[in-house]
Amino acid sequence: MAQARHDANAQTALDMQRARETSKLDVEAIQVFLAGRGRKRWEHGKKLQDILSREPLFSKRGREFLTRKERYIHGTRIMKRAYELQEEHGWSPAVMVDVFQKLYDPLPINLHYVAFEPVFMSQGSEELLKRYGTLVATRGIIGCYLQTELGHGTNVASLETTATFLPDTDEFEIHSPSITSTKWWIGALGKTATHGVVQAKLILPGGRDMGPHLFFVQLRSLDDHRLLPGIDVGDIGPKALGGNQANDNGYARFSRVRIPRFHMLSKFAQVTREGEYVKPPHAKLSYGGMLTIRANMVTGAGWTIARGITIALRYTTVRRQGELDESGLERQVLKYPSTYYRLIPILARSYVFIALGRRVLQAFQEMSAQLASGNTTLLPEMHAITCGLKVLVTTAGINDLETARRSMGGHGYSAFAGVGQIYADYLPAATYEGDNFVLDGQVVRAALKSHKSATATSQGSTERPPSSAYLRLLHPSASKGAQSRFTFDRQTCSSPSQLALLLEWRAAKMVAELASTVSSAEGPDASASQRVSRAVTEAFVARQVETMLGDLRVLPGGQAEAVRRLYILYLLTTVESALADLLSFDLVAFDSPSSDPARGLRLAIKSTCAAVLPDAIALTDAFGFSDWDLDSALGVHDGWVYEALLERVRQEPMNAEEVTPGYEESIKAMLEKGQRLAETRAKL
């Protein structure tokens, strides 16, 4: 009477196959769109992925079994091999940036590319560039960027390291005057870098403190990699949650280390032979680089979320659990509303951030050109936008990765699921390039400034720069009857401009309230900064999304519609997360006192998610990740998740021997002690 059993293992592959057959989307077209650099470069990218994934040293397998020191040394091998491949294939420096990005491992060399080289090249004097520029470009020297100290991170003005000008020898003396001045967290410093750019307070003759400036310092000998005299450098130890293991974040202490005067990065500010200070044309001229880094973080967040959500959507598509569906099998986990409500909006965010980042970066490159020519008027605008976006995308990214991981239930807690590592590596993004809570303050400061100028002038203030466009709503001429309450009916919920307008109203109301409370006796409440920063940035992004919908013209019909649906879902869920604000500021209409005005919104989210479901796998395939990229047993392309888990478990070193060495050493004695005790008791 034993019935023919259903094979849940084989079913996984069937489910994945069916999920791909269900969608009519042209996956390749969306892949090209997301890659964003035209079909030709997309094809190059595919080829590159292919070469890298065939390289034995680049296999990610087994890394989880190494100690951190082994991971670091393995990382140096990877770097070396990458440059050998560059030589073999004749790759340009731009391709190498792609290469290291595609390796998804936070390698020390990334710091050379991301932090050291741009600062050195954009702020070094002609003389310095002439002497070292080529070596930097060819990585004949490897650099790091020494800013953060043990005692100070975010507050750069309080950094303690000094660079004292010595007129007698025409040198600077770099010195760490205290324990807390020890440089700390510096990527690639611990064991790799030969040189560094050091943030230090410039001290002029007579003790005049000119505040933080940048200095180029050699750290290690190019002969034998030993530390130069007066320099104490080491690794700061493992990071939390096993993140960034291959990176040698380091510390450095300088004991009166001398460097020639031209080692000061003096494209903008300078010190003359006589020890006179020459001011930069604009105090913040050197900020351009950081703005670009932050703008890049938007697209970066999109791609990071994309990896996590691809894994989660694939696994929840093939995992069946609980009640039976129409086919008589247990239901696919993704088909439960409580699952897709969590996951599909994450998919939407990854699409939005990828396109948004590109949009913002493009605008910034234009602004950077102006900046280079000395025009700094747009700087505050760029600053406010990048701060807000950085907070928004990193906060969302971290949350989304953990939501994706948790949606996979028990197996999501296996290292082999892969999402944990992405999370651990991404987590510091909330802190680096400006702690999110500090940046919130900067966004709010800019918003209050804009509000002041918008309300001070009675004319012309309806025309605002993008970062504070929402303030036009507060202008007397604009608000005439314009603020009605919004109802979450079908029309509102499918209108990007209505949803964006609602978010703009929220920003306007909240900034206005904050402006009035900062001067009140009780002041603003304690979370005002966080909430207002979020409201302001979400209003900006919502307007951008509206414009981005226009950019979808490049996609053929069905594809554009699928992406459009994700963009609208992004707006809907943003509005949902803003409900407490929207209701507090009376922006939502009640049909009747007893009806829940948010129900229409939530049903729209549910039906939009449900409409995405048949394309969910296709939309993740459109990210173009290979199994090598994802390195996840639960996110395998073919759906055979259980086989993949079993294969990974076979590699676990603890399974190499049937009886653990811990038995002879410890367990045996424990058991024997217990058995003797039991015998004694039996005799009593």
Next chain:
Amino acid sequence: MAQARHDANAQTALDMQRARETSKLDVEAIQVFLAGRGRKRWEHGKKLQDILSREPLFSKRGREFLTRKERYIHGTRIMKRAYELQEEHGWSPAVMVDVFQKLYDPLPINLHYVAFEPVFMSQGSEELLKRYGTLVATRGIIGCYLQTELGHGTNVASLETTATFLPDTDEFEIHSPSITSTKWWIGALGKTATHGVVQAKLILPGGRDMGPHLFFVQLRSLDDHRLLPGIDVGDIGPKALGGNQANDNGYARFSRVRIPRFHMLSKFAQVTREGEYVKPPHAKLSYGGMLTIRANMVTGAGWTIARGITIALRYTTVRRQGELDESGLERQVLKYPSTYYRLIPILARSYVFIALGRRVLQAFQEMSAQLASGNTTLLPEMHAITCGLKVLVTTAGINDLETARRSMGGHGYSAFAGVGQIYADYLPAATYEGDNFVLDGQVVRAALKSHKSATATSQGSTERPPSSAYLRLLHPSASKGAQSRFTFDRQTCSSPSQLALLLEWRAAKMVAELASTVSSAEGPDASASQRVSRAVTEAFVARQVETMLGDLRVLPGGQAEAVRRLYILYLLTTVESALADLLSFDLVAFDSPSSDPARGLRLAIKSTCAAVLPDAIALTDAFGFSDWDLDSALGVHDGWVYEALLERVRQEPMNAEEVTPGYEESIKAMLEKGQRLAETRAKL
């Protein structure tokens, strides 16, 4: 002109000292209160902590540098040593539970105590207990509990492993019929356990499937620890984020393994010699144990959060950054509203959960006594409450640990900060003992059932059990004019009963709406289950907190007031997180359409947090953690955080040699390649 520098390093200890001097609280009195078992047992606990922390093998230093296999083997040494100490000191089994708790390392033996032993003892037949009971109690055998399979976790009814009764030999045959039936995630199984209790479908002669039952199976030989014939067992590999490293979560496959009939755990259901099934008196009689585990998780969450928040509050007390305060030094990070608004409510939650868990557990022990005597009427009530609480406290605990970690800025991402490891180890609590999203569904089901019965009967329904007491508000006799809108004035914000009433109204309204939408054409929205579960549980907890305020009588005056403030803060922040619901259901009064009705609430939160600040360090000292307990460089008792970080860094193995082995192997060649390239370019 060089000015006398302020020593930020030495300042840390001064700040910590001052923080202790500022508070007038009797820390010891609160310690005894939190420990909750009277002064005598508190003193014993202190002594135990002392003995354990002096044991060299129990030092936590250097663990972060081991591979996972080494961590496991180290864990077996710790277990062995713990039992040696038991012998030396004559500790009772109850003390040993404390011992393993205080080691804060998820060791395999914990599974013996938490899962295997209780199930075995409470559900084994007399014969089984007679044969193995003493060995289990003395750990002459080490057990594990094999429930979850590769293909099924939460849905126990679909487990595939079979236990077929063979009348000829009076045995059961345990068998894994498929890949997905492989037992998976089983703690202590991989390398440690000698025996296990296996969940398997009981198959009677003729193929009758009686669903999941429990069977006692020997896995490894007691002679040499080798696996018994027909049994394939191994470790399932590393966990995400470096969590639970010392635990050998394992897999098992059974190939027609035979066990005697009395190895079925048959205190309730039985199979006779003839193969007849004898039903248990109540289908859910075996649930008592799981309820106790979940109830224990409430206090457990409180203590876990306590560790994280102690570290964060200590560090943010001594860390100074940013603007200058009245003393002319940079402000202590904790003194920023955006910091204390995040941290003080976490402190409040740990206090609430510790006391709440004890309260619930006490109630349950009474119920368990009834259960043991066959009275199962209270079971649904216990079930609904424990499900809801488990979701509430684990969700909060995970969030709070990450918030605490992130509040520490860059240094919070160091493994030496310690919070990351607590987080990684605690993370699976969202999934084990019932996936939180599945449990939400059970809470909601119970709530809908209560709602149905409450609205069906027009009489008597004002008297409800605690889990659904809020439903009294829907009773016609109760709601007469009772639902007014709440205003967040000083009176409401300082009244536990008003705040609890508000949360009860929210629960009542949301359950009523859900009841009406489940039968509507569009159905409930996709997040309804999560939101309603939360509302129902928070209403229950709020009423409990009101009662817990009465329990504070045992504390002398000032101490009771300090804890009372934390309890009220808990209620205030719970209400704040419920704002979107409260506003949607029109429970909050607007003074005027343009004023923000939530402002009063948020200002109350701010001022309550600010009132806690002078006692923040004393209230964390009251948890009684030693530096050995916390193992955190940033949470050191004396405040010397930078010295502690430096000391830890000295132990980093990568710092043992000045030049990394990666240099000769890889870095050197990279640099030389770059230098050659630079030379070539220079010649061009």
